[in-house]
Amino acid sequence: MKTLRQYLPGDDVIQLVIRLGLLAFLIYWTFVLIRPFVPILTWSIVLAVALYPVFGALSGLLGGRPRLAATILTLINLGIVIGPATWLGLSALDGVREFAGGLGAGNLVVPTPPAAVKDWPLIGPQLYELWAQASNNIRSALREVAPHLKPLAGTLLALAGNAGVGTLKFLLSVLLAGFLFPYGSQLVAAGRGFLFRIVPEQSEHFLELAGATIRAVSQGVIGVAIIQSLLAGIGFKLAGVPSAGLLAFLVMLLTIVQIGAAIVLLPVIIWIWFDKDFTTALLLTLFLGIVGVLDNIVRPLVMGRGLTTPTLVIFVGVIGGTLAHGIVGLFIGPIILSLAWELTVAWIHADRVAAASSPADRRTLT
Known part of the structure; x- marks a missing residue:
């Protein structure tokens, strides 16, 4: 086997090495x-891909004016981020700071059962006694483990402190997505050309799959979770629930990872029946009940195709994205990991089909 020195003179080899080193250094820098x-x-990019059908429809309604459509859509997105999302985020941060402060000071409190529980027929006295014992035992346990949980309090406070940077990243992303909307066709052509150099036979299929996966996860998972958490936060605020923003954030997180909001909503509904009158509790229960099943109703309508990504992949994407990129990573983590999963599965499936087909079948397909 001939070496590089046999093809090139010594000076040319040195120049080539220097140029490759400089190129590698520039790429790294x-x-x-x-x-x-x-x-x-x-x-x-995720926002642009997810909202591009909306942009296309709006541009058509405006008589083929893409720049005006992009401006209107960007202003709407900014209104959503600056308005409800900011309210939810600030409320959640207040709850995190309060929880972290109590965790660090070791004075977390567990509510005692309301006296009205004793009046419940059949199970009232037993339930009250069991609840009171559990409350006292949990308080004692929290006092013992509180010193060991102080590092967790510092982590929570650091996360809350970085939320402002995350909000700024959201705003910049929305603005940048507005600039990308009018150039959607050129970006698609560039992506198609890039994929053609990697997987020539499957470039078109992979491009469609990438777009469908991004829209499915961003609209059907992330979008529905944000809407559900905003509505839940409104219900919590109307009910006067303590740490309403933090609970709404937990609803969003649990919905994203496909666990569901019932873990948060059911205790809140029970608390509402203890604290409110019958009419108010009934109305709030109906509202929060609708919010709780909203993802099961809206998600299949929005996604347009069944999401085959396993729940574990989405969960890892949420955790890994948050650890790597903060609040923004909470949303883009599951999208990117789901996209990688779907493309990998499609690639493996295509290779298996190609390996199973006969040479005659391959000539027919080509």
């Missing part, structure tokens, strides 16, 4: 410079 903007760019 470029990556270091743009690395802080990777989450913003990724989230803006």
